[in-house]
Amino acid sequence: MLFSATAVRRLVVGALGAGAVSGGMLVGALPSASAQPAPPPPNCTAADFSGVASGVSAASSAYLFTHPDVNTFLTGLHGMPHEQIRTEVANYLEMHPQVNAELRGIRQPLADIKHRCGFTPEDPDGPNFP
Structure with missing residues (x-):
């Protein structure tokens, strides 16, 4: 199947035009992509926090079960x-x-x-709470 010179020109112009539009869209999208927040530092994901928090929770529970006087004191604070x-x-x-x-x-x-x-000291679960 042979194409006419006009059909080939239209095909080439269409391909170039589509490439130009695509390139313009890509360049237009780049500033918004760079405006996204930086990823968190390594080992600072929600999963990392959850893992550390669960370890601290388990250790706290074990401590309170083995120190009934502290457990009783903290339990007595409920509702205050x-x-x-x-x-x-x-x-x-x-x-x-x-x-x-x-x-x-x-x-x-x-x-x-x-x-x-990068959490601040004002964080309610930060290092300043017992």
């Missing part, structure tokens, strides 16, 4: 206003420095990942 809980916990930890150190040690992996991944 948030600010009162903060005050009670701060006072308890000040009077029990060993418990304070042990709980901080348990929570340290969570504090570490939050620090490494």
Whole structure:
């Protein structure tokens, strides 16, 4: 099957035109692609946080089961206003420095990942909470 010169010209012009339109769309899309937020640092994904948090949770549970006095104290805070809980916990930890150190040690992996991944100290689960 032979094409006429006019048909070949139309085919070439159409291909070039389609390429130009596609290229223009690609170039137009590039600024929006670069405007997307940078990916998180390595090991700072939701899965990483979840894994660390579950480890901290399991260690906290084990600690409380093996320290019934601390478990009883923390359980007794249920239903209190948030600010009162903060005050009670701060006072308890000040009077029990060993418990304070042990709980901080348990929570340290969570504090570490939050620090490494750019969370601020104002984060409610950050390193400043027991």
